[in-house]
Amino acid sequence: MAARPPFSSLRRWRSLPKLLTTALLALLSATVLLVLLPASGLSSSGMSAIPVAAADPVTVRVLMPAPLADAVAAPVAQFNASSPGVVLEVIRGPLDTETISDLATGSLLLGEAPFDLLLVDVSWLARYVAAGWFEPLERWFGPEVLAAMEPGARLGNGLDGHLWRMPLTGDTGLLYWRTDLMERPPRDTEELVAISRDLQRRGRVRWGYLWQGRQYEGLSCVMVEVLHGFGARWWNGSTARTELDSPEAVAAAQWLAALLQDGVSPQAVASYAENDALQSFAAGDAAFLRNWPYAWREIEKGGGPVKGKVGVTAMVGAPGEQGGGTLGTWGLSLIKGSPHPEEAVAAIRWLTGPVVQRQLAIEQGYAPTWSTLYDDPDLQRRAPLLTVQRQALQHPQLRPPTPAYAQLSDLLARQVNGMLTGQGGPGPTMAAAQRQSLQVLRSLAGPAGDTADGRPAVDR
Amino acid sequence: MKARTASLLLMAPALLLLAAVFLYPLLRYGWLSFQASSVLTGLEPVPNGGANWGRLLDDARFWTDAFQTLRFAVCSVALELVGGLGLALLLHRPLRGRGTLRALTLLPWALPTTVMALGWRWILNDPHGPLNAAIRSLGGSSYGFLSTPATTWFFVVLADVWKTLPFVALLLLAGLQTIPEDLEEALRLEGAGRLQILRRLTLPLLVPYLALALLFRLAQALGVFDLIQVLSGGGPAGSTESLALYAYLNAMRFLDFGYAATVMLATFLLLLVLLGGGWWLWRRGDLQGRREGAA
Structure with missing residues (x-):
């Protein structure tokens, strides 16, 4: 074995200086990019931070899987047009249920979530509630609200005597x-x-x-x-x-x-x-x-x-x-520490309301939660599964x-x-x-x- | 005695640093692995009498992942060593534009794993990826490469080999350059063929470099996380999940920090046994070889 230490031979590698220069250039351009990108982001957000008027609209952000975000795009625009003080912004999350939960968990663990509302799958609720990430909703939604829903739609929203989620869909197997x-x-x-x-x-x-x-x-x-x-x-x-x-x-x-x-x-x-x-x-x-x-x-x-x-x-x-x-339902939960809960709850009220659910039933086939929607003859005609979905919501099973x-x-x-x-x-x-x-x-x-x-x- | 104290003093900063980044987390994991620390305990540690370890022994997912991790490490490292040796031998030969070639081969290694894994995921996309486009243009139909366990596993290994082959090649190339050219010359004059030179001269002198590459790569491959997380997410149906990914999921998806620490520590212990065993075997073989050489 040669007595030379293993890496000294690298010196013989003549292209090494060239390589180093290339690497240095790459690093430099990456740094420039990294510096420029946030800077451009800063400048735009800095613009909006300038007090234009005394009553700046409050922005409420909601994280949803992309297909549902697309499905509610029109109602969200409607909401924004009719409520001047609030801007509802939908963040399009990944398609996969597990991936969006990972994404939400990641930011919630860090303490300051970049969203006020989260569309929650029924199977996550207990974990998120136990982690203390949600604000109870019974202050805004009394028992009479859930009583107007089909029996199955009422399940999977409450835990430990509190209401944590307002259901948006009532799907079952x-x-x-x-x-x-x-x-x-x-x-x-x-x-x-x-x-x-x-x-x-x-x-x-x-x-x-x-x-x-x-x-x-x-x-x-x-x-x-x-x-x-x-x-x-x-x-x-x-x-x-x-x-x-x-x-x-x-x-x-x-x-x-x-x-x-x-x-x-x-x-x-x-x-x-x-x-x-x-x-x-x-x-x-x-x-x-x-x-x-x-x-x-x-x-x-x-x-x-x-x-x-x-x-x-x-x-x-x-x-x-x-x-x-x-039961495989989605619903909206309010993130604890949201700076404007009142506006966020107004958004929940609208998004889980009959207008949005009606549209989701017609366009996506999602089962509504409100009993009145199941009695609507026009909707029955346009969403043929409605009768069966209502029947299934009488005895659904919770995971x-x-x-x-x-x-x-x-x-x-x-x-x-x-x-x-x-x-x-x-x-x-x-x-x-x-x-x-x-x-x-x-x-x-x-x-x-x-x-x-x-x-x-x-x-x- | 005085020299000894001085040397200890001089080593102290390094030892302290090692203790801070290595020993402390290890002890902390050890302690946490005997606690329940999940959403059920409000994320506070509560002693649970070794329940984590009992669970680990009976946890089919852990043992499946252990097997999958080992299989991944053995297959990819073996391919990398063989391929890396070939590549190193090729780059060692006097060629025109050798410097450029060497720089080019290093490119995959210079790419961040996340970026390259995303690239592979796009290549394999069903049905929009270039690979499926190529299959279709040849008259075939799109194939879900990442929804079939066998093909997903194959491409995870391939992506790892593609990325780390240059690293192994670089290490072995450094080794090749320490072998004096006159030795090879002498052998050639005595009429030895290329294969004979490789077997009798190159390989034996390359053993320390091969061992170094093996050690580096094995330790890295057994802890594989980023490549699998991005390329397959551990799927389909957990068929490519590694132990590091499982530990991560326990903490970040299940919010079960006690068990995550247990999985982490168990992985470390498995790694220790494996590398320690390998080292012991190698030493024994080495000693035996020397004894035989002496006889």
Whole structure:
């Protein structure tokens, strides 16, 4: 081995000075850019900081996923035209639900969020409330406000005796069925399987039932429905514990596993998210589909083989059990520390009001929350799912309203997906999910997770 | 004794600095890993009797991620070493415009990871990315490269290799330049072929440089975060998630700081065992080699 230290040989590299010069130039231009960019931003904001008039309009910022932000653009312009003292500004967030939550969490953790209002998915609420990021809304919205909404729309907004969110949409999981293959939709899970097998035997359709079995949040939504449909429950609000190893819960998991074993659902369901299942159903591959309300418009818009042959109904349960779709609603929450809460609440009032909800129902197929909208004959004509959506909002199912939901959902989806891909039977799968859930709760809550005095959910 | 005190005194600033940036966080993580510190405790630390560690042992996601991280590190570092050696040998040869070539090869390494990962994500976009455009122009149909676990994993490794190959090549090139040319000349005069020279002379003399590259790259690859966060977000369905990303998600997405610290510390311990084991094996092989050489 040569005695020279390893890097001295670099000196021999003749192009090094040239390279250094290039690097230096690049650094320099980057610095110039970095200095110039904020400076230009500063100059423009500096302009607006000059007191033009005594009553400067107050700016209220709301963060929303881009599709919803686009959908409310016209009502926002209307609001701005009719309320002179306030400027409502919509920040278009990323499309993906999880990504927008990460974005919001990031700025809320830092203390000063650059928005006053946040459009909140029902599954985030408990975590955000526990983190202390929201301002309670009951000062502005009394019990009579929620009483004017459909029962399901009232869920997932309150926690610990406070109102934290005003719902904007009332979406639930729905069961899609083929009107050309059967007279009426199934009444329970047994009928669903019986109809599927009959149609498959007669060669009328390749698959019976398509749903979301991929290892992700969507599978947890399916689990909420199936567990409830078999009389089990994922979360016990009064003990703040999971109950995933109950005989009913195992029976629910067993039903899902049997769908794949008996060929009612394809093995590929284990890798299906919403869109995969929808594509296959829209191509005419199956008799039934579990999906959200948006799927109906996609099918009708797409002009595939099943266009005009699709009916929608509320999610079914086992015989003798009340079925119920998973609640997947959005709503507006007020960020704690917002410098102008009154103006922000005015924006909430407008954005969650009937005018906006009506437009969202017509243009995007979102279910309204206000009961009066469901009675509107004109809207019934223009939003054909309205009757079914109202029916589904009578018995919707909430995902566990605990701050630990994200972790509990992740581990249940992991376990159940493992079962679907043949890594274990329903009994061991649900036992493992229960064991891991309790471990997560203990690890999250400290000694409180051991006892049964966790925070009870007010919603249920 | 006096010299010893002086040397300790001279080393003190460095040691203090190391303790501040390394030992303190480590101890802090160790302490935090025995606390519940989440939204359920109001983000305040509350002792939870080792529940985090019990959870870790039974956490399928952690072990899946550990396997995925290891698989990523082994595959990408192996490719980088082999490819880097080839590139270094190529750049070592007297060529016209060698300086420019060397500067050009360094470009991927000079690019910030986030920027280059975004670039790859755009290339792989379905259906608007250039790769899918190329496939379509050849008569195929668009493919969701980033929605299939196998292809996502492949491109994560490819992107890492593409970016860090120049670094490995640079290190090995420095090594190659320490090998005196007359040794090679002598071997060639004795009738040795190119492969023989590579195997008998170049590679043995390059071992310290290879080891250095291996150590650097392995430590970096096992802690991979930015590339995966930007390119695939750990998906689809968590199939490319790394341990560092999982630790980050526990803190930033789940607001579970106690468990995030546990995952972090466990990752560090795994890394220590792995690198320590590798070093021990190498030392043993080295000693054995010397003993054999002596015999």
